[in-house]
Amino acid sequence: MTFGRSKPYLAKVPPATLPDALPSTVRGHLWLAISFPFLPLEALGQTGQQQPMAVYARQGQMRKIVTLNHSAQRNGIQVGMTLAAAQTLNPALHAIPRDISAESDRLQHLAALTNSWTPAVSIIEDSLLLDIAGSTRLFGGVTQLLEQIRSWITSEALSPCVSVMPTPASAILCARTGKSLCITAKEHIHSAIRELPAQALVTDAKRQRALNRFGINTLGDLLRLPRDGLARRLGPDLVQQLDKLLGRQPDPQNTITPLPTFRQRIVFDIGIANTEQLAPFMEVLLGKLQAHLTQHHILAEQLEWHLVNESDLSHRIPVYLTHPHRDAIGLMKLSQLAFEKFKTKDVITHLVLKANRFAPLPSSSEDIFSILPKAADHGTSLIERLQNRLGRRAVQGLCIQPDHRPEKAWSHCKVGETGALSHGAPRPLWLLETPRSVRVLQGRLALGDQSLLLQRQRERICSGWWDSQPIRRDYYYAKTAALKTWVFRDLDSGNWCLHGIF
């Protein structure tokens, strides 16, 4: 077919990036790719430097430049040069080894943030790929959504490239080659990508040399070649790649579901000695946590602060929540209560906030007419405040245990829990933690200077042989001039003791 080269065919194609030509909603899929040309520098936190900087990676014995900043580019240094060559061009070049794990952390972090636009986010090597078809109507059309994402990502990263295409492969390709496009129809892909260099798609050196020999420089040239010949010479996978590029073959993507675990830290340049000075930093971290929780539609169940001192020892301060929530102001108040009790002389160098227990957001609808605050709400927030200042063990409920031994017939329990029910003979209102011994004077019982009168009724409690704290006692109701008491006589020793007060 010689027809392919003719000019009239090209003229029919409308300009691809006209905003008014775009439909406001899209059926099927629409892919938005974001590439980060300076990702290795960003991951190392070195984007703000004025001096020439470069990130290098080891390839066998060679150390090759992966990314460099603008001032290094002005010195004539290029990506792919060896470090030695680059340092010859500028001896003052500041070179840092690449940190792959930091890069992937940063991509994960950015991917989690893009979840606010669409749930279908994938990480493709060093780029992000978002399926935005489902979200276009919500955000008022493709262009509006693209503008929102673009303005957000330019504030987050250094000269990112955002491209919207109907197929994932073409979106990634355009973003990586720095072509910022917005195309929604599959039939326009061809005209948009045909000017791109063929090397952008064919990355291995052997095939690149073959393409050079064929005299093929752009993707347009590559697409004009007959399919069977191309498959025979360069492998069938290249043809598949081209089909995926144009949307002739399905290209499913794995979307990531980021774990909701939250862990953020703030490092202080100058250590902080007074915990009160931490408050503004705590607010920042809690604000981030709130954004995180809102994005994942979850509520936090427990928080943990870690204060790390100069010698890398950390103090853990848990914040207890009686019911899960995500209100940063409420969490701040609770954290401050938890911090009140904390005293340290150490100089704090980082502050870390961790949350890894979450609850799903309950799907309840509020009555729009109810203006009265719920009493139950007050109750739980009170308990949270008390527990955070006094500690969990200091604020507890009471419950009855099914045991005959009076000292084992009760226990502390979690707030609001119910235990067994009381039954049987009347029991006192006060129980003494350690029974107080009662003297026997001239055949009469005496409590202090008052004599005890036993009532005739007796209750024998013999129990507990199985757990090595057995008791064998006779309990009596007794009264002094002032008190109604519960006393017992130990059957083994014969001693009398006061155990409770009615």
Next chain:
Amino acid sequence: MSLESCLKRRDIWRGKKATRSRDAVATGFSVLDRHLPDGGWPQHALTEILVENITYSPLWLLMPALGEIMPSRPWQIWIAPPAIPYPPGLSQNGLDLSKILMITTTDRSDILWSAEQALRSRACSAVLCWPGKLHQSATRRLQLAAEYGGGLGICFQDESALNTHSMAALKLHCRNTDDGLRIDLIKCRGGPVLQNLAVQHPSCRPTATFKTKEGSCQ
């Protein structure tokens, strides 16, 4: 100022009123109900109860009232009691244990802080605390917190507080007798200060629900 607005003020004494206002909870003891100004323990207020021996604070005096107001709000808070409030006994006296919160702390500032928080929260029908010695400013804080929160605030103290100044709405002095307590009102907002009110322990009443074979204490 209209007459109605005058009558609404809690600090105006209107003679002996037999009727109980909604700001009080019946004590369950007819002598006290008759003589306390609103016909019961004042809600929205702090009540100080002075006793001879703090370890044997007369809980039975409060049991009917605590049981009555329990359903109205989620919690009743007991702060730093001197011994174990014995759950089987409390339950037999009609208290719902799942609504009781125990705060065990020995730090005085924590006791006062939690008492104030609890009184102010509007989530507590009653707050019982054993704060040790109370300063006048502390009683004022607690009284204001109780006025805001609307619960029943009870502080148990020993007799050393007999002559200290207090901002509580009601201050009682309890002396033990053979069959119960003899109560002097030391301070009573909106009512006369009466002495020697005899209150019988439930186990000594002729129609006692408290079952002993003897039936009576005599």
